Amino acid sequence: MFYREAGDFKTSYRDDNQTFPIRLDRAGYWIALFVAFCVIPFFVNDYWVNSIFAPFFIYAIAALGLNILTGYAGQVSLGTGGFMAVGAYACYKLMVAFPEINIVFHVLIAGGITAAVGVAFGLPSLRIKGFYLAVATLAAQFFLVWLFNKVAWFYNYSASGQINAPERTVFGVIVTGPNTEAWAKYMICLVFLVGVAWVARNLTRGMTGRKWMGIRDMDIAAEIIGVNPLMAKMSAFAVSSFFVGIAGALFFAVYLGAAEAGESFGITKSFLVLFMVIIGGLGSIFGSFAGAAFMVLMPVVLKNLLVGTMGWPTEIAAELEFIIVGGLIVIFLILEPHGLAQLWRLTKEKLRLWPFPH
Amino acid sequence: MTTDMNADSYVTEDGRTIGPVVMDLKNITLRFGGVVAIKDISFNIREGEIRAIIGPNGAGKSSMLNVISGFYKPQEGEVWFRGSKRPQMKPYQVAQQGLARTFQNIALFEGMTVLDNIMTGRLNKMNANLFQQAIWKGKAEKEELENREACEKVIDFLEIQHIRKTPVGRLPYGLKKRVELARALAAEPSLLLLDEPMAGMNVEEKEDMSRFILDMNDEFGTTIALIEHDMGVVMDLSDRVVVMDYGKKIGDGTPDEVRNNQDVIDAYLGVSHD
Numbered sequence: 245m246f247y248r249e250a251g252d253f254k255t256s257y258r259d260d261n262q263t264f265p266i267r268l269d270r271a272g273y274w275i276a277l278f279v280a281f282c283v284i285p286f287f288v289n290d291y292w293v294n295s296i297f298a299p300f301f302i303y304a305i306a307a308l309g310l311n312i313l314t315g316y317a318g319q320v321s322l323g324t325g326g327f328m329a330v331g332a333y334a335c336y337k338l339m340v341a342f343p344e345i346n347i348v349f350h351v352l353i354a355g356g357i358t359a360a361v362g363v364a365f366g367l368p369s370l371r372i373k374g375f376y377l378a379v380a381t382l383a384a385q386f387f388l389v390w391l392f393n394k395v396a397w398f399y400n401y402s403a404s405g406q407i408n409a410p411e412r413t414v415f416g417v418i419v420t421g422p423n424t425e426a427w428a429k430y431m432i433c434l435v436f437l438v439g440v441a442w443v444a445r446n447l448t449r450g451m452t453g454r455k456w457m458g459i460r461d462m463d464i465a466a467e468i469i470g471v472n473p474l475m476a477k478m479s480a481f482a483v484s485s486f487f488v489g490i491a492g493a494l495f496f497a498v499y500l501g502a503a504e505a506g507e508s509f510g511i512t513k514s515f516l517v518l519f520m521v522i523i524g525g526l527g528s529i530f531g532s533f534a535g536a537a538f539m540v541l542m543p544v545v546l547k548n549l550l551v552g553t554m555g556w557p558t559e560i561a562a563e564l565e566f567i568i569v570g571g572l573i574v575i576f577l578i579l580e581p582h583g584l585a586q587l588w589r590l591t592k593e594k595l596r597l598w599p600f601p602h
Numbered sequence: 603m604t605t606d607m608n609a610d611s612y613v614t615e616d617g618r619t620i621g622p623v624v625m626d627l628k629n630i631t632l633r634f635g636g637v638v639a640i641k642d643i644s645f646n647i648r649e650g651e652i653r654a655i656i657g658p659n660g661a662g663k664s665s666m667l668n669v670i671s672g673f674y675k676p677q678e679g680e681v682w683f684r685g686s687k688r689p690q691m692k693p694y695q696v697a698q699q700g701l702a703r704t705f706q707n708i709a710l711f712e713g714m715t716v717l718d719n720i721m722t723g724r725l726n727k728m729n730a731n732l733f734q735q736a737i738w739k740g741k742a743e744k745e746e747l748e749n750r751e752a753c754e755k756v757i758d759f760l761e762i763q764h765i766r767k768t769p770v771g772r773l774p775y776g777l778k779k780r781v782e783l784a785r786a787l788a789a790e791p792s793l794l795l796l797d798e799p800m801a802g803m804n805v806e807e808k809e810d811m812s813r814f815i816l817d818m819n820d821e822f823g824t825t826i827a828l829i830e831h832d833m834g835v836v837m838d839l840s841d842r843v844v845v846m847d848y849g850k851k852i853g854d855g856t857p858d859e860v861r862n863n864q865d866v867i868d869a870y871l872g873v874s875h876d
Binding site for chain 2: 256257258261443446447449450451452454455457458460461462464465466467468469470471472473479483527
C-alpha cells in the first residue's frame with residue numbers, strides 16, 4: 245500500500261536513473277545502511293561476527309566479483325577459489341614485506357595483483373566460450389593452488405606451509421591477528437563490502453556494464469555495434485578478479501587469520517561462490533548479497549534448529565545439514581531458476597499493485 | 603523534370619538533397635572456399651539517399667551488407683568510405699567510423715531493457731574511463747545524462763516511449779524490430795544499413811516501418827542502404843536500386859530503370875532456355 249510509484253514524479257534523467265526509483269526502497273536502503281554502521285557494531289559478539297557477519301560480507305564481495313564476470317559479462321569461471329588465494333597470498337606477502345603501510349592499501353593492492361592474474365587467465369576467453377572456458381578457468385584454480393603449495397617463497401618458508409596474518413591496525417584499532425575485537429572485524433569487512441557494492445553498481449549501470457551485457461547476450465551483434473570484445477572481456481576479468489582478490493585478502497587476513505592454499509581456497513570454494521551467484525541471481529547486485537546470505541545463513545540456521553531446538557546429536561545434524569542444504573538448492577532452482585533476485589523482483593511487482601490484482 | 607544524377611549533388615523531386623558519394627565499393631569479390639558469393643560488384647552509396655539492394659534468395663545481398671559492415675573480408679576489391687580507402691578493420695572499428703546496422707534475424711540484447719539497448723548504440727559517443735565510471739562522478743554521470751537525452755529523442759521519434767524500461771526479451775517481434783532500428787539510429791550513423799527491416803511484418807507494421815525510414819532520411823538526413831524483398835516497398839522508398847542475382851550485379855539505377863530492365867525481369871520471373 246505504501247510501495248507505490250504514484251506521486252513520486254521524476255523530473256530529470258538523473259532521478260529516473262537512480263538505483264532505487266521507489267521512495268520506500270530508498271528509505272529501506274538508508275535505514276539498512278544506518279543499522280549496519282551505527283547499531284549492529286555496538287551489539288555484535290564473536291559468535292555473530294565469526295559465524296555470520298564476516299563470512300557473509302566476505303562471500304558477498306566474492307559473489308559480486310563472480311557475478312560481474314559470469315552474470316554480467318557471461319564468462320563462466322570456476323577459478324574463484326584460486327583467485328581468492330592470489331588475493332590472500334599477495335596480501336600476506338605485502339603485510340610482511342611492508343609492515344609500515346596500512347592494511348587497507350595492502351588489501352587493495354592485493355586486489356590489483358589478482359586483477360592482473362585474472363586478466364592473464366582470462367585471455368583464453370577470447371577464443372573459447374561456455375563449458376570450455378569453465379575448464380580453462382578450472383586449470384587456473386588447480387594451477388594457482390599448486391603454485392602456492394609448491395613454491396615456499398609464497399609462504400615465507402614457514403615449516404607448516406601456512407600463512408599467518410600478523411597484527412595490523414587501522415586508525416589505531418587492531419583489525420588482523422588473534423587480538424582483533426569482534427566489532428573491528430565486522431567494520432572492516434562492512435566498509436569493503438559497501439565500497440565494492442557501490443563500485444559494482446556504478447560500473448554495471450553505465451556503459452561498461454552495457455558492454456559486458458552486450459557481450460553476454462549476443463557477442464557478434466555487440467562487436468558490430470562497436471564493442472571491442474577484447475577490452476570488454478578483459479575489463480570484466482580485471483574488475484571481477486579485483487573484487488575476488490579483495491575477498492580473498494579479507495578472508496585470510498581478517499576472518500581466518502591463518503590459511504593454507506589447498507584447504508582454504510580449494511575447488512569447493514569456487515563452487516560455493518558459483519552456487520551463491522546462481523542461487524542469488526545472475527546479473528544482479530542484490531542477488532549476490534542474497535546468494536551469499538543464503539549459503540552462509542542456511543547451515544547456521546539449520547544447525548541451530550536441529551541441535552538447539554530439536555536436540556539432535558551434533559554429528560547427525562552435521563550430516564543432515566548437507567543433505568538439506570543440497571535439497572533446498574535443487575528445489576529452489578526448480579521453483580525459480582533465475583534466483584532469489586528474480587523472486588524479489590516479482591514480489592516487488594506484486595507489491596506495487598497490492599491489494600489489486602492488476 | 604530531369605535531374606543529372608551524376609552531378610556532385612542534386613535535388614530529388616521531393617526536395618531532398620543528395621550529396622557526394624559516401625561509400626564506394628569497387629570490384630568486390632567474396633568467396634567461401636569454392637563458392638563465389640559476390641562476383642566483381644561495384645556500386646556506390648551517396649550521401650542522403652536511400653539505396654536498396656534487391657535480388658532473389660541467395661543472390662548475395664546479406665553477404666554484401668556484411669562486407670560493408672566489415673564482418674566479411676572480401677578477397678578482391680576495395681571499400682572506399684568518405685573518400686579514402688578503408689584498410690582491413692575489425693567490425694567494431696568500422697562501427698566507430700560511423701556505420702550502424704540492423705540484422706535480418708533480430709540481434710538485440712535480450713536480457714537488457716529497451717533503454718539500455720538503445721544506450722548501447724551510443725557507446726562510441728561516450729568515453730569516460732573505467733575509473734570515472736566506477737565512482738560515477740563528473741564525466742561518467744554527465745555523459746550518461748547527455749546521451750540519455752539523445753536516446754529519448756530517438757525513442758520519441760520511433761514511438762516506443764511506453765516500453766522504455768521493458769526487458770527486450772518480453773517484446774513482440776514487430777516492436778523488437780523497431781527497438782533494433784532505434785539502437786542503430788541512436789549511434790547517429792553516417793551510413794545506416796538495414797537488413798530486411800520489414801521481414802515478417804504485416805501491412806500496418808510495414809507501413810509504420812516505411813514511414814520511419816522515410817522520416818529518418820528526411821529529418822536527420824541519414825543515408826540508408828537497405829535490403830528488402832517487398833518490391834512495392836523498395837520501389838516506393840528508394841532513390842536508387844542495385845539488383846543482384848547469383849552474386850552478380852544485373853541492374854543499377856532508379857526504381858523505374860530497374861523495373862524495365864530485361865535482366866531483372868528475367869531474374870525475377872524466370873526465363874525459358876530455348
